Amino acid sequence: MTFATATAALPATLPPAAFALRDGALHCEDVPLSRIAERFGTPTYVYSKASILAAYAGYAEALAGQPALVCYAMKANPNLAIVNLLARQGSGFDIVSGGELQRVLAAGGDPAKVVFSGVGKTEAEIEAALAAGILCFNLESIAELEVVERVAARMGRRAPVSVRTNPDVDPKTHPYITTGLKSNKFGVAYADTLALYQRAAASAHLEVVGIDCHIGSQITEVQPYVDAADRVLDLVEALEHEGIRLRHVDFGGGLGIAYRDETPPAPGDLIRALRERMQARGHGGKTLMVEPGRSIVGPAGALLTRVILLKHGETRNFAVVDAAMNDLMRPALYQAWMQVLPVQTGNGVAARYDVVGPVCESGDWLARERDLAIAAGDLLVFTAAGAYGMSMASNYNTRGRAAEVMVDGSLVYEVRRRETVEELMAAESLLP
Numbered sequence: 001m002t003f004a005t006a007t008a009a010l011p012a013t014l015p016p017a018a019f020a021l022r023d024g025a026l027h028c029e030d031v032p033l034s035r036i037a038e039r040f041g042t043p044t045y046v047y048s049k050a051s052i053l054a055a056y057a058g059y060a061e062a063l064a065g066q067p068a069l070v071c072y073a074m075k076a077n078p079n080l081a082i083v084n085l086l087a088r089q090g091s092g093f094d095i096v097s098g099g100e101l102q103r104v105l106a107a108g109g110d111p112a113k114v115v116f117s118g119v120g121k122t123e124a125e126i127e128a129a130l131a132a133g134i135l136c137f138n139l140e141s142i143a144e145l146e147v148v149e150r151v152a153a154r155m156g157r158r159a160p161v162s163v164r165t166n167p168d169v170d171p172k173t174h175p176y177i178t179t180g181l182k183s184n185k186f187g188v189a190y191a192d193t194l195a196l197y198q199r200a201a202a203s204a205h206l207e208v209v210g211i212d213c214h215i216g217s218q219i220t221e222v223q224p225y226v227d228a229a230d231r232v233l234d235l236v237e238a239l240e241h242e243g244i245r246l247r248h249v250d251f252g253g254g255l256g257i258a259y260r261d262e263t264p265p266a267p268g269d270l271i272r273a274l275r276e277r278m279q280a281r282g283h284g285g286k287t288l289m290v291e292p293g294r295s296i297v298g299p300a301g302a303l304l305t306r307v308i309l310l311k312h313g314e315t316r317n318f319a320v321v322d323a324a325m326n327d328l329m330r331p332a333l334y335q336a337w338m339q340v341l342p343v344q345t346g347n348g349v350a351a352r353y354d355v356v357g358p359v360c361e362s363g364d365w366l367a368r369e370r371d372l373a374i375a376a377g378d379l380l381v382f383t384a385a386g387a388y389g390m391s392m393a394s395n396y397n398t399r400g401r402a403a404e405v406m407v408d409g410s411l412v413y414e415v416r417r418r419e420t421v422e423e424l425m426a427a428e429s430l431l432p
């Protein structure tokens with residue numbers, strides 16, 4: 001089959017650059033996806049090393065010449081190989097649990113480049129983070145400030161803190177992933193932020209180092225960030241007026257990626273806009289921080305799955321595949337649209353399918369009403385699945401989690417082997 005024919009058979013939306021058609025077969029970098037399926041089985045998450053590095057560089061290069069730190073929000077994908085790869089580029093990390101801190105340390109990340117976010121940090125987690133010497137606790141409430149202060153006092157330490165303020169801008173994204181509105185559980189109300197800083201500045205066991213915000217996820221415009229930046233910088237200036245000086249300003253993560261027909265700004269565009277605001281308002285000397293997750297790993301990953309069988313119903317046709325909602329939760333959780341492509345073109349007769357998994361839930365669908373020319377046994381791939389894919393996977397229906405592999409040119413590395421049922425049962429025990 002020629003390249004031109006194969007391309008014509010594909011939907012209008014093309015896969016991200018790391019995943020491209022060559023001679024009618026989808027590749028990740030230089031490796032045919034069919035070869036990965038043969039070697040590692042399915043379902044398997046496939047990541048492109050070059051794509052991760054390019055996304056990180058998009059942020060880092062636009063920050064050249066500016067005091068800055070990119071803290072990868074590792075909840076998007078906490079695989080040790082990914083954390084290690086980014087640590088080697090000098091990346092910091094945004095963590096939301098003690099478990100994620102352990103991953104940073106295990107992967108050789110620098111704890112002095114770690115910020116700790118989240119609304120419910122436990123005393124044990126705070127203690128571990130203080131002992132590791134993290135860069136900053138991003139405080140989300142007065143109650144949390146008090147816990148951090150208490151733990152620091154007990155340890156004879158001063159905890160570095162930032163307050164996550166809620167700039168109350170609408171990032172125009174899905175309601176489940178909006179975080180910067182007043183009605184949200186995250187952050188400190190804008191009007192209360194100053195008082196929290198005064199409380200922190202007066203404490204012998206807290207050291208004010210920065211300010212942060214995070215307005216949402218899958219944001220496809222720069223403007224909400226610029227609006228949030230101006231609100232945050234207003235606070236920075238009010239704090240300086242009170243004699244409270246900050247070392248860093250952290251604008252959070254949330255930059256969107258192309259799932260379907262979105263055209264999000266590139267990381268460099270976002271950074272240039274934020275730098276411009278910092279400079280224009282006389283804060284160019286402060287450390288500019290961001291916490292990208294999805295935009296670093298999302299386009300770099302895909303979920304490879306095999307069609308178990310085709311089921312032709314009265315009103316709908318189903319392609320039952322060996323990946324399910326436990327492997328890729330975004331469609332069930334957010335009604336997210338994920339692109340699905342045949343790995344090899346030219347099989348079967350075209351029909352309209354709902355692509356579903358074998359899990360016993362009606363919510364177990366991965367894609368709806370897609371025109372696919374496929375047959376039982378064919379391979380399919382969900383693209384742009386590198387973020388919030390494997391990191392949200394569960395063992396529902398006693399399904400071992402998928403294998404994960406990283407492609408580097410023509411090489412393939414298994415970075416997490418497929419989970420076995422024995423492993424799933426290992427922590428359980430029978431009654432005596």
Ligand SMILES: *Cc1c(COP(=O)(O)O)cnc(C)c1O
Nearest residue numbers: 073117217253254291292293294
């Ligand atoms: C989830 C999260 C991020 C990353 O969001 P993305 O949309 O993946 O870029 C950054 N900061 C905080 C506080 C988060 O909760």
